[in-house]
Amino acid sequence: MAKDALYVRDEFVEARPAPGQTGGPLLWLRQNLFATPVDTMFTLGGLLFLLWAIPPIFNFLLGDAVFPGGTVEDCRVEGAGACWAYIHARFNFFIYGFYPIDQYWRPNIVFVLGAALIIPLLIPSAPFKRINAVLFFVVFPVISFYLLSGGVFGLRYVPTEQWGGLLVTLIISLVGIFCSIPIGILLALGRQSQLPIIKTLCVMFIELWRAVPLITVLFMASIMLPLFMPTGTTVDKLLRALVGVTLFSSAYLAETVRGGLQALPRGQYEAAAALGLGYWKRTWFIILPQALRHVIPGIVNNFIALFKDTSLVSIVGIFDLLNTVQAASSDIDWASPTQAVTGYVFAAAMFWIFCFAMSRYSLWMERRLDTGHKR
Known part of the structure; x- marks a missing residue:
């Protein structure tokens, strides 16, 4: 007891000054950008890079750009920036193609x-x-x-040959996304099946499509598939691309879903079986909702990759957004030094808008479902 009494304070502590700044932009800068000499060096280097890169980019996109209402002669002036008047003039072609x-x-x-x-x-x-x-x-x-x-x-x-632009890009991406979801889920469940035949077929399907580049799949669907069809039978080119993109995407989605299924604790499967539910009921109501919630980032990542990969259909003669931009760059009526660059910037901006929207929606769903398990 006497020993414990040594740790009991018998006098008041003098008042200490109030703590320094605990928040605000200056503290954030000091903690995140200038905490160590190395951080300071990288921060200063990044600022110098931005000072070097931002002014010419700004001048090209806005400062020296030719906006709608301008003429092709304005775009041909030496030192002119992006020719947005050209984008405005060919906007309908970029959206609808030859429709x-x-x-x-x-x-x-x-x-x-x-x-x-x-x-x-x-x-x-x-x-x-x-x-x-x-x-x-x-x-x-x-x-x-x-x-x-x-x-x-x-x-x-x-005819579908006249469809093009953003219209075709959205059709291919939406059909590929929504059709690959059920196929991918079934393939993931089949790969974990206890039936050897079903498991083997699913494994062969997944590994076959994952081992082949998408461009090869599109060439096979566009060029090789008609060779195996009966004489006189034709399959629409757009339909062939839709089938190829869907099957290719479903193989990758199956592995993403399988990762979610394997991430669930074994007790979830045992608890579902203990309730007396059949295979499909416990899979639909208990297993899949949890598995899909865990792999939302991976699923959305597959969707974003699929949306960007739709640009590959231009190789087989389908006029998607990228192909229409490339075709319009040969328009001599709007020929200028910045014509092609402006078109590609417009295409990149359109792809970025849709991909960024999908990523933001994914983050919102993660926060809503609390998949991060923050403590």
Whole structure:
């Protein structure tokens, strides 16, 4: 007891000064950018690089750029920046490709319907989810096909060869994304199946498609597939690309989902079986919701990669957004030193907008579902 008394203070401690700054931009800069000499060196180097890179980029994109309303002569002036007047003049071609001008209202309706259906579907609190899902996944594809292709109800027939631009890019990416989800999930479940035949077939399918580059898949679908078809049988070029992209994406998505299935504790499987549920019920209601929640970043990463890989279809003669930009760069009416660069900047900006939106939505879903397990 006497020994413990040595640690009991018997006098008051003098008042200490208030602590220094505990927040604010200066403290953040000191802690994150200038904490050590090495951090200071990298910070100063980064600032110097920005000072060197930002002014010419700003001048090209905005300062010396030719905005809508300008002429091609303005774009040909020495020292002129991006020719946004050229983008404005060919904007419809970049969006619709060779689609007939007097029929633009048809893809416009498809764009509006798609946005009106997919936005509520992505909001968890939106009502009528089942009706919305049926409309988007079942009704919308049928309406879109007949609206875009025509040939019925008095609509003018427009072959897929005339489709192009952002319209084709969105069609390929959306079909590839939404069709690869169920196929990938089934392949992931099949690869973990206890039935040797199903497991072997799923493993062979996944490894085959993952071992082949997408460009090879597109060449096979566009050039080699017709050779194995009966004489006189033709398959639409766009449909071939859709099938190839979907199967390719589903193989990668299957491995992502399989990672989520393997990340679940064994107790979840045993608890689901203890409830007396059948295989499909416990998989649908217990296993898959948890597995998919864990692999949201990986799934969205596959979707972003798929959206960017749609530019490869230009190699097989499909006029997606990138191919329309490349074709328009040969337009002699708007020939200028910055014509091609401006077109590629526009294409990059369009790809960035969609990919950034998907990544932001992924982060929002992660925070909402608390998949980070922060402590």
